[in-house]
């Protein structure tokens with residue numbers, strides 16, 4: 217008998233990922249397609265939306281072949297995607313420009329201008345829940361209009377990455393609340409596009425997609441795409457959500473006393489909240505969750521596994537087994553070596569696009585794996601910075617996810633630095649798994665958090681070590697002081713190399 221299954225996709229920064237999931241939440245097969253980041257200048261980050269679509273097609277073909285060979289019917293597809301990254305398309309839906317990504321820092325001036333025209337930062341935070349930050353979408357739209365006016369004039373629709381994929385699948389423009397809330401054009405309390413910000417950007421509301429619920433329906437897959445990918449024409453496409461919201465759902469973080477710690481390209485700590493009360497200093501974000509009526513606080517560090525990938529790239533070494541076993545042998549504190557993981561600036565808590573990576577305390581006695589240890593520890597301090605600024609003291613359980621959590625050693629370091637027990641759950645596919653839950657929720661009519669509770673169980677836990685935690689508490693103070701000592705120098709360097 218044919219089983220009913222759903223597909224969860226994730227448009228990550230480093231890869232397109234896809235999983236085929238059955239009605240009990242088991243992953244039957246998966247497929248990945250690597251992506252290449254384009255960095256035309258330091259601090260700039262782009263990707264080609266057509267390359268995402270090529271990747272999605274490769275992944276969907278592989279999943280549909282498996283489904284056909286096993287007599288499985290795919291009922292729905294849903295997508296999770298990197299947040300904030302801008303896609304501008306013309307009337308026929310063709311991308312007009314590379315996507316300017318969430319980690320791109322080119323829009324400082326534009327963000328200042330939007331903030332000032334809106335009446336200051338307090339007002340921006342009151343409306344959107346957040347300051348207008350360089351990572352967010354609004355500044356990217358203004359930058360495009362100032363630097364490429366011909367592209368801006370031709371732009372028929374501005375979209376987010378997973379919405380572009382949903383458009384390619386269905387020919388329907390749509391978005392949903394979790395991604396809309398990361399644009400800096402969305403009113404977090406009224407849950408709609410904000411007219412004042414639209415006016416500042418010189419945008420018509422028709423140039424932004426309609427905002428739906430994350431587990432509603434965008435439309436059916438187009439017959440041409442169904443034919444090309446060997447899929448059933450009856451498949452429905454479900455909006456999905458922002459990758460962090462989907463990852464949180466995908467590890468069952470929907471209650472107000474649970475937190476997600478995600479160690480991906482970016483590092484995030486996310487805690488659901490019933491309020492839309494912002495952090496007045498704008499160090500942590502407030503966004504809409506993929507679960508109806510729920511918001512979340514989130515601290516974001518821009519370079520988590522990106523810091524590891526950077527070092528792997530320059531040393532041309534990527535053997536995680538060797539890296540992790542050697543890092544485990546290095547004592548806590550990396551023999552006085554510190555890494556500030558600000559390779560692309562930082563959001564939480566500094567909000568500083570000019571900050572840059574630093575290896576501090578380097579001596580001729582240090583070896584390569586001590587540098588790796590300092591990188592793992594620097595990322596852990598960054599995650600602690602995210603956690604301590606979240607205004608919700610009630611967290612009882614921390615669930616860890618993301619590529620970096622595949623490393624036991626790194627997970628232990630994070631537990632030791634934060635001083636909390638970290639649990640892992642049965643689902644390891646973060647955003648893609650959350651998207652699969654939303655797809656199944658649309659098909660079954662069950663609420664996403666209910667599906668998550670049925671599908672997910674705890675499989676592993678990592679306790680913090682008391683002695684190492686004490687060492688890390690002392691070193692965390694040094695880590696924090698380094699940024700403050702260097703802040704002026706970061707600014708001067710940015711001015712000199714503008």
Ligand SMILES: Nc1ncnc2c1ncn2[C@@H]1O[C@H](COP(=O)(O)OP(=O)(O)O)[C@@H](O)[C@H]1O
Nearest residue numbers: 228229230231480481521536618619620622623
């Ligand atoms: N065994 C491992 N040990 C340490 N880091 C790992 C391991 N496996 C994967 N990673 C890191 O995880 C990253 C991928 O994380 P992921 O959460 O999938 O990224 P994203 O969703 O941001 O594209 C890799 O680039 C790598 O740096």
Ligand SMILES: O=C(CO)[C@@H](O)[C@H](O)COP(=O)(O)O
Nearest residue numbers: 228229298299318480481482
């Ligand atoms: O900018 C943010 C969140 O505000 C990032 O977390 C992006 O959503 C990209 O995530 P990953 O590729 O690291 O999963």
